[in-house]
Amino acid sequence: MPAAARKAPAARVDREKSVDEIYEKIYVAILEHRLHPGTKLGEEKMADIFGVSRARIREVLARLAHEQIVELFPQRGAYVAKPTIEQARDVFEARRLIEPAVVRRLVDTMSPEKIQRLRQHVETEAQARGRGDKRAVIRLSGEFHTLLAELAGNSALARTMRELCMLTCLTIFLYDAPTAQSCRDDEHQMIIDAVARRDGTRAEKIMLDHLDHIEGSLQLDNGNGEADLEAIFRG
16 A cells, blocks of 8 residues: 555544544633633634644634534634524523433433443532532533433434533523522432433423523623633643
């Protein structure tokens, strides 16, 4: 096999890995509320921060835009999405349709190993709360719902939940819902307990109540300032 042919797959892997890494850094920065809704993600500055080409950054931003995490405007550039009130309601409506199905499927496929993973996650949440790590609490609270979908064993549901949880996170930041009220750790534990007992009806009810509590805590607040991209990604 020619050397060029052997190098090509490796080059593709390196490129894809780099795109994935940049994507994940941006994703986590948004999930932890370090990157605010409406923040401009300038191609040139992002390329400099990550040490890659602007074309690579455009690829990452296009992926984020496809997931509605970033908005692209002609002649203006890319901005972290700012969900409107109507969009926020759409997200919660979608979650109310999807997450009961997630917990039902999880009940049907429940195993001791899956319950253990969920309990470990909630324990990690509790540890973050105990040390006052608000960023970790925010991230872990969202990841709990994604983990439920992943353990349910449906990849399409898991992808959808990842996007919906991110949009919820942006909405919570934009409309200033206190974390302790928007995603209560005791309700996470109650969902796990119901799944462990194979009580699908109970698990669904707790999940719907949980989503009601999150949406009910939202407040309109557009007072977001500029974010320091360099400090976020190089700090």
